[in-house]
Structure formats: C-alpha cells, structure tokens
Amino acid sequence: MAANFISRGKKIVAIGRNYVDHVKELNNTVPKEPFFFIKPTTSYVQSGGKIEIPRGVLAHHEIELGVVIGKPGRDIQEAQADSHIAGYALAIDMTARNMQEAVKKKGLPWSAVKGFDTFTPIGSFISRSSVPDPHKLDIWLKINGQFKQRGSTADMIFNIPKLIQHVSSIMTLEEGDLLLTGTPSGVGPVSPGDEVTGGLSVAETNEELASIKFT
Amino acid sequence: MAANFISRGKKIVAIGRNYVDHVKELNNTVPKEPFFFIKPTTSYVQSGGKIEIPRGVLAHHEIELGVVIGKPGRDIQEAQADSHIAGYALAIDMTARNMQEAVKKKGLPWSAVKGFDTFTPIGSFISRSSVPDPHKLDIWLKINGQFKQRGSTADMIFNIPKLIQHVSSIMTLEEGDLLLTGTPSGVGPVSPGDEVTGGLSVAETNEELASIKFT
Ligand SMILES: [Mg+2]
Ligand SMILES: [Mg+2]
Ligand SMILES: [Mg+2]
Numbered sequence: 160m161a162a163n164f165i166s167r168g169k170k171i172v173a174i175g176r177n178y179v180d181h182v183k184e185l186n187n188t189v190p191k192e193p194f195f196f197i198k199p200t201t202s203y204v205q206s207g208g209k210i211e212i213p214r215g216v217l218a219h220h221e222i223e224l225g226v227v228i229g230k231p232g233r234d235i236q237e238a239q240a241d242s243h244i245a246g247y248a249l250a251i252d253m254t255a256r257n258m259q260e261a262v263k264k265k266g267l268p269w270s271a272v273k274g275f276d277t278f279t280p281i282g283s284f285i286s287r288s289s290v291p292d293p294h295k296l297d298i299w300l301k302i303n304g305q306f307k308q309r310g311s312t313a314d315m316i317f318n319i320p321k322l323i324q325h326v327s328s329i330m331t332l333e334e335g336d337l338l339l340t341g342t343p344s345g346v347g348p349v350s351p352g353d354e355v356t357g358g359l360s361v362a363e364t365n366e367e368l369a370s371i372k373f374t
Numbered sequence: 375m376a377a378n379f380i381s382r383g384k385k386i387v388a389i390g391r392n393y394v395d396h397v398k399e400l401n402n403t404v405p406k407e408p409f410f411f412i413k414p415t416t417s418y419v420q421s422g423g424k425i426e427i428p429r430g431v432l433a434h435h436e437i438e439l440g441v442v443i444g445k446p447g448r449d450i451q452e453a454q455a456d457s458h459i460a461g462y463a464l465a466i467d468m469t470a471r472n473m474q475e476a477v478k479k480k481g482l483p484w485s486a487v488k489g490f491d492t493f494t495p496i497g498s499f500i501s502r503s504s505v506p507d508p509h510k511l512d513i514w515l516k517i518n519g520q521f522k523q524r525g526s527t528a529d530m531i532f533n534i535p536k537l538i539q540h541v542s543s544i545m546t547l548e549e550g551d552l553l554l555t556g557t558p559s560g561v562g563p564v565s566p567g568d569e570v571t572g573g574l575s576v577a578e579t580n581e582e583l584a585s586i587k588f589t
Contacts, residue, residue, distance in 0.1 A: 169385075170414050170415075172485075196485045197485045199384070200385075201545050202545065213544075263481030264481065266481060267409055268412075268483060268484040269484075270387075270411045270412045271409065275544055276545055329428075329486050329491075330416050330486075330490060330491055
C-alpha cells in the first residue's frame with residue numbers, strides 16, 4: 160500500500176524551517192524544536208503534470224525529500240523510527256508566499272496557502288532499499304534549466320528519526336502518510352509556463368533516485 | 375462510503391471564527407471571508423471514547439456541526455453546494471488553547487494545536503434526509519452535566535454553501551471529507567476525568583439528531 164501513497168495516503172505532514180540557509184533567506188529564526196503543517200493529499204500532482212498557480216498568488220517552489228510511512232505508529236522513538244519508513248519520494252512543497260506573509264502577520268493557519276490543488280508536485284515511490292542513507296542525498300530544483308536550489312539532506316537541522324518522533328508524539332502516523340522534511344535555500348517564484356525540474360541522487364555515487372518534471 | 379467517513383475520509387477542514395459571539399469571547403476580529411485549517415483524521419475519537427489531554431496542554435472544547443461530503447468537487451458554486459452534501463455529524467473541535475495563543479503570536483501553523491489524537495470527538499453519521507434545514511439546528515455541549523455551549527446554527531456568519539464554495543475554490547473536496555462549520559460561544563477547558571456530552575436537534579421540533587458522550 161505504501162508504494163501507492165499518492166492515491167491511498169491520508170495526510171502529508173510538512174516540516175518548516177529545517178535547513179539553516181533557508182531559515183535565513185526568509186529572515187526567520189532557527190526553531191528550537193521541529194514544527195509542521197498538514198497538506199491535503201488533494202494537493203498531489205504527479206511528475207509530467209501541471210502546477211496550477213491561482214490568480215493573485217505568488218507561488219514559491221520548495222524542493223523536499225519526502226518520507227513515506229510504512230508502518231503506523233504513535234509516540235515512535237528515534238531508535239525505532241527507521242522501521243516505520245517504507246520509502247521516499249521527491250516532492251515540491253509549493254507555497255503561496257504572498258498569502259503566507261499575510262497569514263503569518265495575522266496569526267492565521269497555513270492550510271490554505273500550502274494546500275491548493277497541485278501544490279504538492281510529487282515523484283515516484285523510492286523503496287527504502289534503494290537509499291543507502293537518507294541523510295546523504297543531493298537534492299536540486301531547476302526553473303527553465305537553471306539551478307535554483309542545490310542542497311544536501313546532510314544539512315537538515317532535525318534528522319528524520321527526530322522528525323518522526325516529534326510528529327508522532329502529537330498524532331498517529333499511518334501507512335501511506337508522507338512526511339516532507341523541509342527545503343534547502345534557493346526558494347523562489349514559479350510563473351505560469353515555467354518548466355520545473357528536480358532531482359535526487361546518492362551523494363557518494365551520484366546514482367539518480369528520482370527525477371521530476373512539471374510545467 | 376460517506377456514511378463511513380470516520381474510517382475512510384481523508385481530511386477534516388475546519389472553519390475558524392464563524393459565530394460572532396465566539397469571535398468576541400476570544401477577542402478576535404470578525405473575518406471578511408471564511409478561513410480554515412486542516413485536522414488529520416487520526417484525531418477522530420468516536421462517542422463513548424476518551425479525550426486524551428496531553429501533559430501541559432490547556433484543552434478547550436468547541437462544539438460544531440460537521441458536514442460530510444458525498445460528491446467530490448472543485449470550485450463548487452453556492453447554488454450547487456447542497457448536492458455535494460451526504461449528511462452531517464456532531465463534532466468537537468478540541469483545541470490546545472495555550473499552544474494556540476503561542477503559535478498565533480509567532481505566525482506559526484495551527485496543525486499541531488488542533489491535531490492531537492482524539493482532538494476531534496465525533497458522533498454518528500446523520501443522513502441529509504433527516505435534517506430539514508442545517509441552518510435551523512440547536513447545538514449544545516455540557517461538562518459534567520452543566521451547559522457550557524448552547525447555540526443555533528442559524529447564527530453562522532458564513533452559511534454552509536458559502537463555506538463549501540470557499541474551501542473548494544482552494545482544494546478539491548472528496549467523498550468522506552468532513553467540513554467543521556465553527557463553534558458558537560462558551561468555549562472553555564476540558565480537564566482529565568470530565569464528562570463531556572453534546573447534542574444536536576431540530577430547532578422547530580426538538581427532534582434529537584445526535585447525542586455524544588466522552589470521558
Ligand atoms: Mg495550519
Ligand atoms: Mg516546505
Ligand atoms: Mg473550531
């Protein structure tokens with residue numbers, strides 16, 4: 160079932176501010192503990208599809224490593240977190256940045272600004288056995304062939320076991336849920352008609368794990 | 375499927391500040407358009423169950439009418455909204471109020487403060503044919519036998535068709551999704567061991583549509 164997380168999963172839990180350089184580029188403060196927001200699964204659009212940018216929205220790309228949950232759990236401890244992972248996926252956490260600035264000022268929820276249909280472009284399921292170490296991956300995003308984001312999952316502030324422990328201390332993680340682990344620096348606008356591509360590879364060997372493309 | 379929304383639905387979309395008296399009691403401003411947040415379906419607990427209050431959390435009850443979506447849709451117009459409704463359910467939108475005050479000040483998401491396991495106590499599915507008019511219902515909540523909330527769905531700022539139009543202008547509503555329509559005034563703390571009961575009835579006839587009980 161986890162391999163079919165796009166159609167069968169129930170929630171996307173997305174971590175904010177998990178790379179120092181990204182925290183700085185948006186003039187935010189480095190969090191003392193992880194925080195997250197929920198995106199609806201209706202926001203998925205699969206590679207090859209189109210990112211719809213609503214009128215009046217300044218939409219930003221955030222390339223992120225997604226973790227697909229394989230075994231449900233609550234209060235999962237860091238040491239056990241690995242056994243709850245079925246695999247991974249490359250994702251973009253699209254964000255209505257202008258709306259987000261407004262709701263942050265007003266203390267309002269982020270659900271709409273993160274939750275538009277097609278605001279979670281997503282690649283194929285990557286089985287965990289293909290990934291020697293999820294914290295040693297290169298991750299990048301290009302707009303119209305130009306690099307905008309080039310990061311390493313080694314630079315996460317909170318690593319994946321810590322994220323799973325934190326989220327599952329609040330809510331049960333279910334099979335097929337996707338955990339988005341935050342974005343490295345370089346976020347910026349996507350305009351209608353832009354070609355958005357992204358990739359994920361093993362740092363040591365350059366082996367490609369995922370490649371995504373959207374228009 | 376919609377009758378099994380508790381086990382099969384994918385998201386809960388909860389409207390904030392939809393009754394004037396509740397807006398005032400929390401010193402908030404009346405919104406010019408609806409806003410919402412997403413709760414995970416892992417927060418459901420069925421009547422007869424227990425509301426778990428995490429250590430350090432000041433948990434508030436918010437009794438709300440839930441609308442169960444029967445037919446999926448995006449950009450649903452007010453005039454068509456009714457055809458997307460399969461039925462209703464009585465729900466409590468539990469809120470970690472102390473944590474909510476903190477995240478509002480910091481401009482952070484509401485997902486954790488609204489999303490703990492058991493933070494959406496829920497009654498049985500009520501078919502739409504049992505409800506003559508969803509805007510003419512009495513709704514109440516008691517703690518240990520004492521009334522805390524007594525409202526009427528007639529007092530919603532934005533009515534159900536308007537809410538469905540707004541949410542579906544941002545994200546697709548799917549069969550089994552639950553739309554929480556906001557709470558009337560009287561919100562307040564639930565302590566461990568409290569008996570929490572709630573009811574929903576037709577205003578004109580006093581016919582009971584739902585009765586829920588939690589410990
Ligand atoms: Mg939120
Ligand atoms: Mg992000
Ligand atoms: Mg509420």
